[in-house]
Amino acid sequence: xxxxxxxSYVREVSSSEELKKAFEAGANIVLSADVTxxxxxxxxxxxxxxxxxxxxxxTVTDAAVDPVFTTQxxxxxxxxxxxxxxxxxxxxxxxxxxxxxxxxxxxxxxTIPAGTPANEVGPLFVGAxxxxxxxxxxxxxxxxxxxxxxxxxxxxxxxILAGTKTFDETADDIAKRGVSTDKNAVRVAIKQNxxxxxxxxxxxxxxxxxxxxxxxxxxxxxxxxxxxxxNYLRPWSYYQGALLAGxxxxxxxxxxxxxxxxxxxxxxxxxxTYTVTYNK
Numbered sequence: 001x002x003x004x005x006x007x008s009y010v011r012e013v014s015s016s017e018e019l020k021k022a023f024e025a026g027a028n029i030v031l032s033a034d035v036t037x038x039x040x041x042x043x044x045x046x047x048x049x050x051x052x053x054x055x056x057x058x059t060v061t062d063a064a065v066d067p068v069f070t071t072q073x074x075x076x077x078x079x080x081x082x083x084x085x086x087x088x089x090x091x092x093x094x095x096x097x098x099x100x101x102x103x104x105x106x107x108x109x110x111t112i113p114a115g116t117p118a119n120e121v122g123p124l125f126v127g128a129x130x131x132x133x134x135x136x137x138x139x140x141x142x143x144x145x146x147x148x149x150x151x152x153x154x155x156x157x158x159x160i161l162a163g164t165k166t167f168d169e170t171a172d173d174i175a176k177r178g179v180s181t182d183k184n185a186v187r188v189a190i191k192q193n194x195x196x197x198x199x200x201x202x203x204x205x206x207x208x209x210x211x212x213x214x215x216x217x218x219x220x221x222x223x224x225x226x227x228x229x230x231n232y233l234r235p236w237s238y239y240q241g242a243l244l245a246g247x248x249x250x251x252x253x254x255x256x257x258x259x260x261x262x263x264x265x266x267x268x269x270x271x272x273t274y275t276v277t278y279n280k
Contacts, residue, residue, distance in 0.1 A: 019058075023049055031056040031083060040065055043099060045072040053083020053106055060087045067093040067126055071136070075099030079106055086111065090148065091122040097204070101138045110148035118192045121149045123199040139206045146213040147197040150271045154189035158264065158272075160231055161254055167231040178228075178237030190215075190223040191235035198243055205243040208278040213267060216274040217243040218256055227253050245278070 011022045014033035019041065022029045026047035034057045043049045060068055068085065071077045075098075082105045085094065090112040095101055112121060124147045125138060159165035173184040182188070193215040198205060199222070207217045219226055224240035226233040228251040239249065246257040256262060259280025265273040 028052070030054050031058070031081070034059070036061060037065055037068065038062060040067065041069050043069070043071040043075040043077045045099075046074045047072075048076045048078075050078045050080070053079065053081035053085075055081065055083050057084040057086065060085070060092055061089070063089050063092065065092065066122065067096040069094065069101075070096045071099035071101055073098055073136075076102070078102040078104065080104040082106055084109070087148075090116050090120050093122040093126045094124045095138070096126040097136050097138050099136050101136075103138070103140045103143050103210075105142040107144045109144070109146040112148040116149065118149060118151065118196065121147070121196050123147065123196045125197075125199055125205075127199045137204050137206055140208065140210050142209040144211045144213075145197060146267075149192070149196045150214040151189035151192050153185040154193055155272070157186065157190060157233065160186070160233065161227075167233070169232075174232075177232045178234060182235065187223070187233065187235045190219065190226065190233065194219055194222050205241065206245055207243045207276055208245065209276050211265075211273050211275040213273050214271055216262060216264075217276055218247070218254055218260075218262055218274075220247070220249075225249055225254065227251055244276075 009027055010030060011027040012030045012032045013019045013022050016035055016038040019035060020039050023041045023043060026044065026049055028050045030052045031054045036059045068087065069077065077099065084107040087094065087110040094108055108124065110124065124145060156165045160167045167186065169184055173182065176182040197212060197215045198217060205221065220242050221240040223235040225242055225247060228234050244257050244260055247255065259278050261277045263275045265275060267273060
C-alpha cells in the first residue's frame with residue numbers, strides 16, 4: 001500500500017532504516033539522533049523531501065552508499081537544520097541531482113587520506129546533464145563544503161589574478177591552452193579543485209552563500225569563468241557554466257556579479273576557503 005502523506009506531515013527519524021523509509025514516503029523529515037547511513041537515499045520522481053538535520057550528524061562509512069542522495073525528475077530535496085554530513089571514503093559523492101536540490105545550511109565534508117590522487121576522489125556533486133531528466137538546479141544558500149581534496153599547485157591563483165605573482169608556462173603549455181591535454185600545473189589544479197567540489201555543468205548551480213574549501217565559486221564550473229588574458233588561467237576553452245547568479249565571462253579578468261561578496265580565509269591545515277555572501 002502506498003501512503004501519500006500531506007505536505008505538512010513531519011516524520012521524526014533516528015536510524016538509517018527509518019531515514020530510508022521516510023525518503024521513500026516523501027516526507028518532512030527531522031533527524032532526532034546521529035545516524036550512520038547504511039543505504040543510499042533517493043527522492044523519487046515527483047516527490048518532495050525536506051530534511052531537517054536538526055543539528056545532528058549523518059556519517060557515511062560504507063563504500064556502497066554512493067552517491068548518498070539522488071533526486072529524480074520533478075522532485076525537490078531541501079536540506080536544512082545546520083547538521084553535518086560526513087563522508088569517510090574518497091570516492092563517495094554527496095548528491096546526484098536529477099531533480100531540484102536546495103541547501104540552506106549545514107556542514108558537508110569528506111575526510112580522505114593525505115596524498116590521495118584526484119582520480120580516486122569522487123566529486124561532492126555529481127555532474128548530471130539536463131537530458132533525459134528535464135530541468136534541475138542545485139541552489140546553495142549557505143553551508144560549509146569541504147570535498148577533502150586540494151591540489152596546492154593552485155595556491156597562488158589569487159595573487160596571479162591580482163598581478164602580484166607571475167604565472168609561468170612552458171612552450172608546450174602555451175600550445176595546449178584550453179584543451180584537455182593541457183598539463184600546466186596551475187590550470188590542472190584549478191580544474192581538479194573545482195571539479196571535486198562543485199561539479200555540475202550547464203548552468204545548474206545557483207550559489208548565493210556558503211563557505212567552500214579549496215575553490216572559489218567565482219571561478220565557474222571547472223574554472224571556465226577565469227580570464228584568458230593577460231594570463232591564460234582558464235582550464236577549458238569552452239563554456240562549462242557559471243556558479244554565481246548573473247555572472248558572465250570576461251577574458252580580461254574575473255568578474256564578481258553585483259550583490260556578491262567573497263571573502264578568502266583558510267582552514268586549520270592551511271587550505272584556502274572562500275565565503276560567499278549575497279545581498280541583492
